[in-house]
């Protein structure tokens with residue numbers, strides 16, 4: 419008798435994490451299982467894409483995973499690569515926000531984007547006295563009467579005032595989703611802030627309490643800091659999960675797209691183009707709109723729900739410079755002392771953020787070089803993607819030159835386009851996903867996981883893939 423067969427579709431981090439978990443656990447439980455993973459592109463990793471070239475390590479997609487969500491670090495430990503995990507360079511621990519075209523440092527002592535140190539907050543030119551006073555009044559703003567979801571903009575404007583939202587919160591939080599805080603729901607994106615309000619009645623009080631608790635807690639395992647990466651780029655994690663999955667018996671095929679699915683009483687049949695697959699269950703780790711097309715015939719209502727999860731497009735443009743070329747109009751060296759800057763919406767710029775990669779991460783450039791990465795596109799800025807590659811790079815470079823006050827020309831340019839790449843968790847997203855989950859359970863042999871559902875970050879995707887593997891096994 420053939421062993422039960424599971425097809426995992428999509429070789430991004432979700433699909434890979436699911437495949438490894440499924441095969442390893444089945445082996446540990448002595449349960450024969452044939453796991454196959456297919457990926458339509460000729461490489462694995464999906465949105466995770468590292469280019470290594472002549473001593474440069476360039477991240478085309480994500481450049482970090484956060485340490486406070488443990489799934490990514492836990493996976494690295496399981497894979498035996500935790501010694502390759504690197505933290506951001508502590509010497510340059512500073513991020514800037516652009517205001518009126520100038521780079522202003524985010525005030526020190528900000529815990530989860532809420533100020534917890536008085537002196538740097540009082541002295542920052544980022545906010546007017548009125549805006550600072552309004553933030554200071556935050557503990558006196560009553561809790562929300564309603565319990566449901568709310569837009570990021572509505573929640574933070576009510577608690578911190580409009581300037582606090584526009585200049586501190588939106589560029590940093592909505593920026594993670596390349597989204598618009600007026601549409602993103604807080605329950606799906608950052609439920610922690612809703613809890614902070616619910617439990618403490620105030621974000622400031624909650625942030626002070628969290629700081630006091632953190633001071634007493636034992637130091638976290640692994641490199642310090644909120645943002646982590648891998649020594650040779652995030653593809654190291656992809657390669658390592660893929661190797662572990664293969665080792666556990668998973669068959670991985672790249673350049674193989676799923677074209678159609680037929681759900682039968684005895685299992686599932688899949689059209690893979692030049693061959694057919696037959697088995698017991700399929701786990702779709704593809705973007706929601708792709709999954710929608712694949713199941714539209716069998717489950718049109720679920721497909722409709724999946725199609726209603728909107729996506730936005732982004733681009734990263736990375737420039738390598740000779741450090742000596744980074745000088746301002748008066749011939750002084752331009753400082754790269756920091757991790758880069760974010761650009762608030764009211765500034766109406768063409769870039770939404772810029773990372774000084776060679777300052778943020780160790781070992782990403784050959785000696786004497788600097789690497790600067792721009793982030794473009796996102797909600798309200800997607801028209802920039804209509805431009806041709808050269809033009810797009812020129813736009814990004816022009817913005818960086820203006821903001822940083824220099825005219826240097828890059829020695830190398832890398833451009834990565836990400837059409838329909840970032841799912842947008844609108845108000846009510848978690849409830850819709852719960853309903854979606856109920857509907858999916860009614861279709862034997864169908865499972866979904868990935869960035870569209872319970873978190874877009876790398877740790878969320880790993881957790882979602884592994885949870886799907888556990889569901890399939892049970």
Ligand SMILES: Cc1cc2nc3c(=O)[nH]c(=O)nc-3n(C[C@H](O)[C@H](O)[C@H](O)COP(=O)(O)OP(=O)(O)OC[C@H]3O[C@@H](n4cnc5c(N)ncnc54)[C@H](O)[C@@H]3O)c2cc1C
Pocket residue numbers: 427428429430431432433456457458459462463464465466478479480481482483484674675676677703704705708732733734836839840867868869870874875876877879
């Ligand atoms: C520019 C950018 C920057 C980001 N920055 C960060 C960051 O710093 N930190 C962070 O944590 N997250 C970040 N993210 C988000 C994070 O990278 C993604 O949410 C995550 O990698 C998605 O993983 P996934 O496996 O769910 O989906 P994907 O990576 O999209 O993988 C899905 C895979 O399915 C394949 N596929 C599609 N259709 C088919 C088919 N029919 N048959 C077979 N295969 C198919 C695709 O080719 C793809 O490889 C960023 C994303 C982008 C785009």
